[in-house]
Amino acid sequence: MIELYHNDMSVCAQKVRFALAEKKLSWKGHHLNLRAGDQQKPEYLKLNPNAVVPTLVEDGTVIIESTVICEYLDDAYPEPKLRPADSGGLRRAGEHEALDQAARRRRARGDERRQLGDRLSLSKTRGRDRSAGRVS
Numbered sequence: 093m094i095e096l097y098h099n100d101m102s103v104c105a106q107k108v109r110f111a112l113a114e115k116k117l118s119w120k121g122h123h124l125n126l127r128a129g130d131q132q133k134p135e136y137l138k139l140n141p142n143a144v145v146p147t148l149v150e151d152g153t154v155i156i157e158s159t160v161i162c163e164y165l166d167d168a169y170p171e172p173k174l175r176p177a178d179s180g181g182l183r184r185a186g187e188h189e190a191l192d193q194a195a196r197r198r199r200a201r202g203d204e205r206r207q208l209g210d211r212l213s214l215s216k217t218r219g220r221d222r223s224a225g226r227v228s
C-alpha cells in the first residue's frame with residue numbers, strides 16, 4: 093500500500109499527487125498541518141529527518157524528496173511514463189527541475205528577508221511607541 097505524508101498547500105506534495113493521479117494509483121493520505129508544526133514531531137522526523145513534506149511509504153520503504161518519489165513511482169509503475177524516453181527530453185526535464193529548485197531557494201531567501209524586514213519595522217514602531225509612552 094502507498095501512503096503519502098503531505099499537505100494540501102505544498103507544491104512539492106502536489107507534484108507527487110499529480111504523479112499518483114497520472115498513474116491511477118490508489119494511496120492513503122496522512123495530512124500534516126505545517127502551521128501547527130506536525131512536520132517537527134519526533135514520529136514524523138523518523139520518516140523524514142528534513143522535517144518537510146512529502147514523504148512516501150510503500151510496504152515499509154520510506155522515500156523522501158518529491159523528485160526522487162516521482163522517479164521511484166515512474167520506475168515502479170512504468171505506465172504511463174512521466175519522464176521522456178530520449179536523452180534530449182531527459183536533459184530538458186533536469187534543467188526544469190534545476191530552475192524550479194533555484195526559484196524555490198530564491199523565494200525562501202526572499203521570505204527570510206521579508207520576515208527580517210517585518211521584524212525590523214515592528215521593532216522601530218515599538219521603539220517609537222515606547223518613547224511616546226504608549227507601551228509599558
Ligand SMILES: N[C@@H](CCC(=O)N[C@@H](CS)C(=O)NCC(=O)O)C(=O)O
Binds near residue numbers: 104105145146158159
Ligand atoms: N526538496 C524537498 C522540499 C520539500 C519542502 O520544502 N516542503 C515544504 C512544503 S512545499 C515543507 O514541508 N515545509 C515545511 C517547513 O518548512 O517547515 C522536496 O522536493 O520534497
